[in-house]
């Protein structure tokens with residue numbers, strides 16, 4: 001075999017997968033996005049990210065009681081904090097977090113409480129957790145959001161109350 005032809009086939013063996021792989025990934029993306037109906041996780045509605053402070057329920061961020069031992073937290077994430085950054089509930093509470101971001105993508109992660117969602121500008125995330133034992137739970141932003149990302153946190157304090 002001529003040396004030139006060997007080099008050509010060798011190049012072709014690299015060129016074809018380098019075209020086929022992105023085309024395959026694009027096809028997989030289109031099939032999952034439009035065919036399988038896969039959407040943003042925990043999407044509970046949309047909000048104009050430039051009007052979060054004026055839009056209910058984010059115009060009054062904080063904890064509201066919605067029933068016996070049931071609470072809802074309306075939470076806004078921004079660089080580099082959560083509002084509110086501390087909530088206090090009694091032991092045995094069910095807490096629903098309704099949260100969004102005002103600027104960039106943040107995360108809402110509460111280790112030990114089954115809360116793990118992305119906070120995407122324009123999207124409202126909704127996630128419910130049960131706090132059955134007293135103690136403190138750390139709230140972490142677990143999506144890199146800039147230079148002070150590591151300082152962005154808060155806490156859930158589960159209190160023993162009669």
Ligand code: CUA
Pocket residue numbers: 078079080081105106107141142143144145146149150152
């Ligand atoms: Cu907000 Cu990382």
